[in-house]
Amino acid sequence: MQTNIHPDLVGKDKIAEAEEILRSCVHCGFCMATCPTYQLLGDELDGPRGRIYLVKNLLETNSMDDQSATHLDRCLTCRSCETTCPSGVRYGRLLDIARDLMVTRVRRPLRIEVLSRLLRWTVPHPRVFGALLRLGQLVRPVLPMFIAGKVPLRQTSVALNDLPNGSADKTVILLQGCVQRAATPGVNEAIQSLLQASGCAVEYLTEEGCCGGLDYHLSDHETGVRRMQTLVDQLYPRLDSVEAIVSSASGCGVTIKEYPEILDSSYADRAAAIVDKVVDISELLDQESFTCRPIRVAVHTPCTLQHGQQIDGVIEQILARAGCEIVPSNEGHLCCGSAGTYSVLQPKLAERLRDRKLGSLLREEPEVIVTANVGCQLHLQSGTGTPVMHWTELLARQL
């Protein structure tokens, strides 16, 4: 796609990269069929091809009207379109660059501005977020229904299976994640017990920082990059003494795996060395054997795992090997509507996507739904009484 870059943008940071991505799109439209927002809204501009045209227009005019911004804001950044695209268009990266430009060219509705700031001030700080979450859980019974639905129930400590500790022949760092640590602490306990049973000694970072994904995807690139650099500074000195760095929330995992693309040359080499050792927990446990009662399970693979990290079908294999019955569901490629902060910023669309996803996951009446990212877990759970949990809990918990 030929783009005539506006003279004021020529030579600016990341513009050449955006132009190169635009050039790789051949307008075939294959991506439209797998785009959740296009499926829901049926407007070309709410699908990847239309949004790519909007970004092209932004680069050519150095401006954007409110309506175009709305179409781009409705994008989940689920990257289903990337998995479908035969030309390898890096749509997610293009959107990140566009959103950075939009910050100074578009005035967002006040509601979005306020919510974005609140999210950035609270979520990446586990102590603040944890305290607010506990407060919300305390007053949940008296909150209006539409707010109470957004506050997850307090996760009580769960009894873990008595998994034998394997003799530790390797050491790993387990990343705990900001939201997961506060909202579903049982997940990290479950993962630790599975790792120990698989012969891993588990270590943690003393003051684990946020991966930077939340700020970065909410268009505060400066803060996002600063958080990324801090995590690189924490992890790099430990690299030689560990076999792997384990991420269990796929949203954090995909962000860290993209550090070399995002960080500048002063951090790129260290970031690449870290990424060489970063694995999703499903990659690490792929060859391990566990046992589970023959429970009927529906699996929701988060977009950040299947489209972002290109890991698909592994959870099903591990669970089936353990004795679970995996029930089929259709539209597995579609986003559940959680998408990081999307369920807060675009609640109506997120709810429609969640209900569509739950309809497909619950079709065969599973006893439990499992997923691999805390955001999907909480968002799906807000729409069903069927338990939704991280897949590792199914193997580690006494059910």
Ligand code: SF4
């Ligand atoms: S992004 Fe890919 S699939 Fe979509 S129109 Fe462009 S080339 Fe075709």
Ligand code: SF4
């Ligand atoms: S990232 Fe997802 S919502 Fe956005 S254009 Fe691609 S498929 Fe559609």
